[in-house]
Amino acid sequence: MSSKSSSSTIALNKRARFEYKLEERFEAGISLMGWEVKALRAGRVQFGESYVLLKDGDAFLFGCLITPLPSASTHVQPDPMRNRRLLLHRRELDQLIGMVERKGYTLIPTAMYWKKGKVKVEIALAKGKKTHDKRRTEKERDWQRQKGRLLRQS
Structure with missing residues (x-):
């Protein structure tokens, strides 16, 4: 089984690209x-x-809802919205803290996936988009879709 199969993705945050300009991952x-x-x-x-x-x-990681299975253990009280600690190297944490505190970036989780039997979360340094940036992104996406249709028809 290959390590980069499509089934390794657990969840994607599709709104992240629309709401934020993603920089470093x-x-x-x-x-x-x-x-x-x-x-x-x-x-x-x-x-x-x-x-x-x-x-x-x-x-x-805040706000991630993991719904417990109905067959969850009876002696464990699952909290689906609990805050989960992300595991990063100290050097990466220091870099992220500097970017968030000094340069005004936001940290957004973009994907959750399996890697070598472990769950990994991809987080991105992001800047919030303004409304006109969102409109431009939507306009470009619509134009690409329309261009594809025109090329297929001819």
């Missing part, structure tokens, strides 16, 4: 409980509203 591990891993294997995750906060020199 980082790969982070994520600290999960057993029931969360089982739920991720079943695809029970909502990732679109999540964001990353840097607190006390650590990165945390």
Whole structure:
């Protein structure tokens, strides 16, 4: 089985490209409980509203909803909205803290996927787009779609 198969993707944050201008990307591990891993294997995750906060020199994923399976253990009380710690190297954390605090960037999770049996989260340094930037992006996407149709017809 290849490590870059299409089934390795758990969730994508498609709105991130529309709402933000993505600059640099980082790969982070994520600290999960057993029931969360089982739920991720079943695809029970909502990732679109999540964001990353840097607190006390650590990165945390907020707003990611992992719905527990109905067969979850009876002695564990699952919290689907709990804050999950992201695992990054100290050097990467220091770089991210500097960019967020000094240069006004935001950290946005863009993808969640499997890599060598571990769950990874791709986070991106992002700047918020203004309304006119969003309109321009939408206009370019519509033009590319229309151009493709015209080329197919002729």
